[in-house]
Amino acid sequence: MYQKVTNFIKTLYGNQEFTPLAVPVFVGNEKKYLNECIDSTFVSSVGKFVDRFEEMVAEYTGAKRAVVCVNGTNALHIAMMLAGVERGDEVLTQALTFIATCNAISYIGAHPVFIDVDKETMGLSPVALRHWLETNAEVKNGVCYNKRTGHRVKACVPMHTFGHPCKIEDIAAVCQEYHLELVEDAAESIGSFYKGKHTGTFGKIGALSFNGNKTITTGGGGMLLFNDEELGKLAKHLTTQAKVPHRWAFVHDHIGYNYRMPNINAALGCAQMEHLEEYVLNKRETAQRYKEFFQNEVEVKDEVEFFTEPENCRSNYWLNVVILKDKEAQLKFLQETNDNGVMTRPIWELMNRLPMFEHCQHDSLENTIWFADRVVNIPSSVRL
Numbered sequence: 001m002y003q004k005v006t007n008f009i010k011t012l013y014g015n016q017e018f019t020p021l022a023v024p025v026f027v028g029n030e031k032k033y034l035n036e037c038i039d040s041t042f043v044s045s046v047g048k049f050v051d052r053f054e055e056m057v058a059e060y061t062g063a064k065r066a067v068v069c070v071n072g073t074n075a076l077h078i079a080m081m082l083a084g085v086e087r088g089d090e091v092l093t094q095a096l097t098f099i100a101t102c103n104a105i106s107y108i109g110a111h112p113v114f115i116d117v118d119k120e121t122m123g124l125s126p127v128a129l130r131h132w133l134e135t136n137a138e139v140k141n142g143v144c145y146n147k148r149t150g151h152r153v154k155a156c157v158p159m160h161t162f163g164h165p166c167k168i169e170d171i172a173a174v175c176q177e178y179h180l181e182l183v184e185d186a187a188e189s190i191g192s193f194y195k196g197k198h199t200g201t202f203g204k205i206g207a208l209s210f211n212g213n214k215t216i217t218t219g220g221g222g223m224l225l226f227n228d229e230e231l232g233k234l235a236k237h238l239t240t241q242a243k244v245p246h247r248w249a250f251v252h253d254h255i256g257y258n259y260r261m262p263n264i265n266a267a268l269g270c271a272q273m274e275h276l277e278e279y280v281l282n283k284r285e286t287a288q289r290y291k292e293f294f295q296n297e298v299e300v301k302d303e304v305e306f307f308t309e310p311e312n313c314r315s316n317y318w319l320n321v322v323i324l325k326d327k328e329a330q331l332k333f334l335q336e337t338n339d340n341g342v343m344t345r346p347i348w349e350l351m352n353r354l355p356m357f358e359h360c361q362h363d364s365l366e367n368t369i370w371f372a373d374r375v376v377n378i379p380s381s382v383r384l
């Protein structure tokens with residue numbers, strides 16, 4: 001049934017015996033910088049690559065300040081803290097996301113509330129967000145409360161799913177109206193822009209990830225983006241054990257975290273950043289090839305739909321998405337492609353279906369469930 005698809009993907013990726021979903025490429029200065037890093041003996045969290053990597057990402061994204069972390073999950077953890085989220089608060093986010101978003105909320109002792117995504121972006125729907133707030137929330141003295149639970153609703157964390165920017169301007173407007181802090185989980189969307197502005201720079205804080213399967217990688221790594229320089233400074237302080245700078249004394253003024261990325265990872269990051277734009281263009285070209293194939297190939301065009309970037313956006317097409325007709329077709333597609341050496345996978349199990357989060361509040365999740373039953377990710381690595 002999907003033989004043509006398997007063949008097309010195999011050809012696209014140079015007819016390997018096995019075509020993985022997303023693998024990193026190291027064709028630039030990675031080895032050179034790693035050697036420099038080792039020769040300098042500065043392999044830990046102090047070193048020139050760490051600072052340079054932050055500057056490169058700040059410049060590329062247009063953020064006032066970027067602060068590295070050991071991974072994207074703890075970048076989100078710090079983001080929750082700096083957004084003022086506290087134990088018992090509620091945080092509005094998507095059920096259609098990777099677990100890290102919800103884990104970060106949980107580390108604070110706060111509770112995720114799952115809001116539906118929209119059909120155009122697979123990201124948080126500003127319409128569903130407003131609807132939930134109109135039904136469940138009230139603002140008293142500039143603080144948003146859930147009328148039913150009495151809990152404070154402190155923040156909103158939309159995610160730019162698979163690199164496609166969500167309707168972030170509309171979401172920001174709703175957040176402003178309801179006095180919610182906006183934190184963007186931009187872990188999947190480095191290189192993705194909404195109306196020419198980089199994802200992760202619309203809210204109070206944005207979080208990026210440089211895990212091995214992301215568009216660029218540092219092995220493990222994350223980054224916080226800020227428009228407020230002071231908040232960025234505080235983030236650096238908290239991620240470096242809140243040590244008061246001094247030549248020899250060890251004095252700390254806060255409970256801090258050992259979350260700063262080592263120089264050895266940042267060396268990789270600097271080399272990867274030098275090729276980011278080229279990788280994104282390469283991935284966009286691959287997406288274009290997929291789009292043409294799925295639109296024109298007679299045997300599949302009525303069965304499989306390729307998901308394209310939303311309006312006014314430039315997506316990095318981190319992981320390409322096809323939409324199958326139903327759950328049965330989804331399973332069949334997964335089975336056939338994986339049986340034939342082409343790695344594909346369904347969307348993450350929805351957060352509200354996991355034991356830790358099944359008791360959390362959620363809305364109808366209509367589109368979320370629709371996608372969960374139909375989405376398959378297909379190979380998306382940069383093509384050399």
Ligand SMILES: *Cc1c(COP(=O)(O)O)cnc(C)c1O
Nearest residue numbers: 071072073098100101187209211
């Ligand atoms: C990758 C990812 C993260 C961060 O993951 P790390 O592996 O900790 O860097 C967070 N949120 C989403 C949606 C992700 O895809």
